[in-house]
Amino acid sequence: MNLLYLNGPVQNGCFTLADRPGKAVGIRAAEALNTLLGAGPVPHLWNTVTLAGDLRHRDAHDRDTVGRQEREERAITAKYAPAPAPAGGVLTDTAPAVTALALEMTERLLREGVLAVVPTAVRLCTRCGHMTGSVAHTCRACGHHGSRPHTRRLLVWDRPPGTPVLERDDFHAHRSRPPHHLLTIAHNVPEQLILSRTRDHGISLAPLGLDGLVLDPRAGLHIAVLAAAARSSAERPVMTVTENAAANVAAYGAPFRRHNGTRLRYALHGHIPYDDTAALQRLCEVHRVSPALKELFLTWFLPLCSLHLRAGITPAQLPALLKFWRRVHLARPDTPGSDVPAELRRSVAAGDMRWVMDLRTLSRVIPEHPSTQGFAKEPEGAS
Ligand SMILES: [Zn+2]
The missing domain is CATH 3.40.50 (Rossmann fold)
Structure with a gap:
């Protein structure tokens, strides 16, 4: 794998x-x-x-x-x-x-003619010199309104007309769920994209002769x-x-x-409405969800859910999800630690997340503890 x-x-x-x-x-x-x-x-x-x-x-x-x-x-x-x-x-x-990989890839793309370093017309902030892009707008570095035209050598990607920047196959998802909205946005990207920026910190493009510029983050x-x-x-x-x-x-x-x-x-x-913690706390009390189970709900179940509910989870959906989670937990087999079913592995490998709403499948793979480190407010064992 x-x-x-x-x-x-x-x-x-x-x-x-x-x-x-x-x-x-x-x-x-x-x-x-x-x-x-x-x-x-x-x-x-x-x-x-x-x-x-x-x-x-x-x-x-x-x-x-x-x-x-x-x-x-x-x-x-x-x-x-x-x-x-x-x-x-x-x-x-x-x-x-x-940085090493970025330079290796950029050099290869330049050799292949996909990218080019060419004189390009841009706008510079008249106060701080920040490159504001190809159209005039307020400087994001200093807030100044004035900019002046300037032509300098930049790393650019000129796409042949009709070359898509994003295709259905760029998404790891079940076939029935292509992200139509994103694919539409991708059709409206300009044919030239500037890939070098003025920043104080980043992958320096000086090795390519572009002093003072970094690769677009x-x-x-x-x-x-x-x-x-x-x-x-x-x-x-x-x-x-x-x-x-x-x-x-x-x-x-x-x-x-x-x-x-x-x-x-x-x-x-999708987005998870974590900010609504007071409401979540109330829900957990009403449904008698233990602190450990709540932690797993927040740090394991909801993130998995968010891959299925890509439009985002709404606060209004939380009560039903928590009720479902409690039922999943009650359905947990007596012998934990059994292997992940091969069928589930295949789904995960294929980007098919429908299983996350399947009580039986989910109940078999609940982790014993939240495995994710680094999120607890207190270290383990602290009182
Ligand atoms: Zn500025």
């Missing part, structure tokens, strides 16, 4: 996973599926090439003593605290393995997934991602989804 689920790199913003568990849905879903496949553990992937990160670093009082890379790493560690770091470690989109996060897959010799990485995120990044990742026989596909998942 060389299929492996990996989370779409999460933006390394200002939050902890205990406070914003919704950010960990892709991580948790990937972990649950890998466990069913008998694969993993895999690293948790983080996206550190962000404009917000540039601004945070520029404004930090300790920027002279703490480097940007270190700041990103500290922020990631703090996300899991006080729980331990994940068993499979973490991997950022600027890790040496990702939307491309880079695909490469992070490929690098993590290569580490596990997995040729079929599947990246868990929300439909919104996929709509934002898929076009930029299109030239970077295949490399040396490896092909990345997407598994879409």
Whole structure:
């Protein structure tokens, strides 16, 4: 089995996973599926090439003593605290393995003529010099309204007309469920995409003669997934991602989804209404759901559910899901730890998630404990 689920790199913003568990849905879903496949553990992937990160670093009082890379790493560690770091470690989109793979792939794509470095007309912020893109708009780095035209050599992807950036086969999903909305969005992507950006932090394109430019992070996060897959010799990485995120990044990742026989596909998942914790707590009391069972509901069942209910789980659906979960738990066989049924493994490998609503199947594979590390508010054993 060389299929492996990996989370779409999460933006390394200002939050902890205990406070914003919704950010960990892709991580948790990937972990649950890998466990069913008998694969993993895999690293948790983080996206550190962000404009917000540039601004945070520029404004930090300790920027002279703490480097940007270190700041990103500290922020990631703090996300899991006080729980331990994940068993499979973490991997950022600027890790040496990702950078090396990115340059290797970009050089190959340039040789093959898929990508090109060409003089391109863009707009630069007249105050800070940030490249705002091909059309004039307010600078996202400093908020300034003025920009000026500028032509510079950039890494671009000029697609031949009619070349799709996303096809049905790019999704790891049951045949009956193609994401029509995303496929429609993909038809409206401009024929030229700029793949180099002005950022303080990222995969430097200086080795390609593009000083001061980094690879567009939307491309880079695909490469992070490929690098993590290569580490596990997995040729079929599947990246868990929300439909919104996929709509934002898929076009930029299109030239970077295949490399040396490896092909990345997407598994879409919906939003989970974790923020409604008070209502959830009430529900658990009404249904006499134990804290352990509640934890499994939140960290295992709902993430799996979100791959099936791709449009998102609504707060109104939670009572029914919790009732179902309780019935699933009551149907648990007496001898836990039995093997994952081969049929279920085949479904998971095929991206078919309908089994998650099948009481009998689900009851046979409930983990003894939440296997996911790094999400508890308190470390195990703490009072
Ligand atoms: Zn600016």
